Amino acid sequence: MLDIQKIRSDFPILSQKVNGKPLVYFDNGATSQKPQVVIDAIAQYYQEINANIHRGVHTLSQLATDAYEESRSKIQNHINAKHSHEVLFTSGTTFGINLITNGFASILKPGDEVLVSSIEHHSNIVPWQMLCEKTGATLKVIPMNEAGELIMSEYDALLSDKTKIVTVNHISNALGTINPIEYMIQKAHEVGAAILIDGAQAVPHLKPDVQALDCDFYVFSGHKMCGPTGTGILYGKEAWLNKLPPYQGGGEMIKEVSFEKTTYAELPHKFEAGTPNIAGGIVLGTAIDYMNEVGFDNIQEQELALLEYGTEKLLEIEGLRIFGTSENKTSVISFNIEGIHPYDIGTIIDKLGIAVRTGHHCAQPIMSYYGIPGTIRASFSFYNTKEEIDILVAAIKKAQIMLS
Numbered sequence: 001m002l003d004i005q006k007i008r009s010d011f012p013i014l015s016q017k018v019n020g021k022p023l024v025y026f027d028n029g030a031t032s033q034k035p036q037v038v039i040d041a042i043a044q045y046y047q048e049i050n051a052n053i054h055r056g057v058h059t060l061s062q063l064a065t066d067a068y069e070e071s072r073s074k075i076q077n078h079i080n081a082k083h084s085h086e087v088l089f090t091s092g093t094t095f096g097i098n099l100i101t102n103g104f105a106s107i108l109k110p111g112d113e114v115l116v117s118s119i120e121h122h123s124n125i126v127p128w129q130m131l132c133e134k135t136g137a138t139l140k141v142i143p144m145n146e147a148g149e150l151i152m153s154e155y156d157a158l159l160s161d162k163t164k165i166v167t168v169n170h171i172s173n174a175l176g177t178i179n180p181i182e183y184m185i186q187k188a189h190e191v192g193a194a195i196l197i198d199g200a201q202a203v204p205h206l207k208p209d210v211q212a213l214d215c216d217f218y219v220f221s222g223h224k225m226c227g228p229t230g231t232g233i234l235y236g237k238e239a240w241l242n243k244l245p246p247y248q249g250g251g252e253m254i255k256e257v258s259f260e261k262t263t264y265a266e267l268p269h270k271f272e273a274g275t276p277n278i279a280g281g282i283v284l285g286t287a288i289d290y291m292n293e294v295g296f297d298n299i300q301e302q303e304l305a306l307l308e309y310g311t312e313k314l315l316e317i318e319g320l321r322i323f324g325t326s327e328n329k330t331s332v333i334s335f336n337i338e339g340i341h342p343y344d345i346g347t348i349i350d351k352l353g354i355a356v357r358t359g360h361h362c363a364q365p366i367m368s369y370y371g372i373p374g375t376i377r378a379s380f381s382f383y384n385t386k387e388e389i390d391i392l393v394a395a396i397k398k399a400q401i402m403l404s
C-alpha cells in the first residue's frame, strides 16, 4: 500500500490553492504533475553539466553526453528494448508518430492499406490521413462498440495482405479503454503488417515490455509520466529503423557530408538531427526512476481503487452517464450530465479548485459515435485520493443545481 500523504508531499503543486481552494488535479490524462526530484534534476543539469552533447572533447560535453546516454539505457531497460539504439528521443508522441508516417511515405503505394482504430487521439489519425493522401494508400478504420471497445471480429475481417501497417493506442485517452494489443500485434504480423502502438496513456500506469509485446513501434510522451514537457520516446525494432529514411536532416545525423552525397549516421543518431532537449531527455530518466521507486504495482492498485470508487460515486449523480464502460479500463472517467454542456460544469468546478478536462479530448470521431459535443473527463493518478473524488462529486452536484 502507498503512503499517499508522503507521495503527495513529493509534488509541490498539489499543496497549492487554485481560485482560493485546495487544488484537486484530475487532468492527469492531459499531463501529469512533477515530483520535486524531477524539478530539481532540471535545475541541477543547468547548474552543473550544461553543454552540447556528442560534440565536444571538453569535460562538460562528455558529462552531458554520458548523462543523456545513461538515460537512454535506463529507458531501454524500462521498456525492455533489445538495444539502446532502438530507443529514440523525440519531443513527444506526436513527433514519434509523424516520424513513422514520414518514413512510410517511401514504402506505401496506391492500393496498400493502413488500419487505424476508431478510438484514437487526433495525433494518431491525422498523420496517417496525410500519409494516405500523399501515397494513394487507403485508410481503414477498426470500429468500436457502445462500451468504447474495439470490435475484434471487425479487426480480423479488415486485415489482409493489403494491410501494410496497423496503428492503435494501448489505452484510449478519451475513454480509458485498454486495448487488446497483444492480440492485435499477433494478428497484424500474421498478414505481414507492421504495427505501431501509441502508448501515451499507458506509460503513466504500466511498464510496457516491447520485446514480449513484439510490436514494431511503441511511442510515448514524457510529460504524462512525471517527466518534463517536450520529451518523448519512439521505440522501433532495429530492422525497421534501419529500413526507414531519416525524418529530419541536419547536424549529428550524418556520417559524411559533401555536396555530391551525404551518408547517414548509425542508429539512433540517424533520427536525432540537431541539438535535442538534453535536459529533458536526462530528466525523463529521473522521472522513470521515481515512478519505479513508487512501483507500478502500487500505482495500479491505487488507481484501480480510485477508478472503482469514482465510478460508484459519480453514478450516484442523477442524469450522469459514463462513456467508456469496458471491463478493461484505466483510471479515466469520461461523463456527461443530462441537459448540461460539459464546458459549463468544467467552468464552475474550476472556480472550486478542481481541474478536469472538458471537450472532445482530441478524439472527435469518438464524440461523433456517441452523438455528443464532448465529455467531462476526470483522469486519476496514483497521487490522487478518494477524498478528492468526494470533493469532485459535491462540486458537480452544486454545479448541477446552479445550472438547472
Ligand SMILES: Cc1ncc(COP(=O)(O)O)c(C=O)c1O
Residues within 6 Å of the ligand: 029, 030, 091, 092, 093, 094, 095, 121, 123, 124, 169, 171, 172, 173, 198, 200, 201, 221
Ligand atoms: C493517446 C494519445 N496519443 C497521443 C497524444 C499526443 O501526445 P503529445 O501531445 O504529448 O504529443 C496524447 C495526448 O493527450 C494521447 O492521449
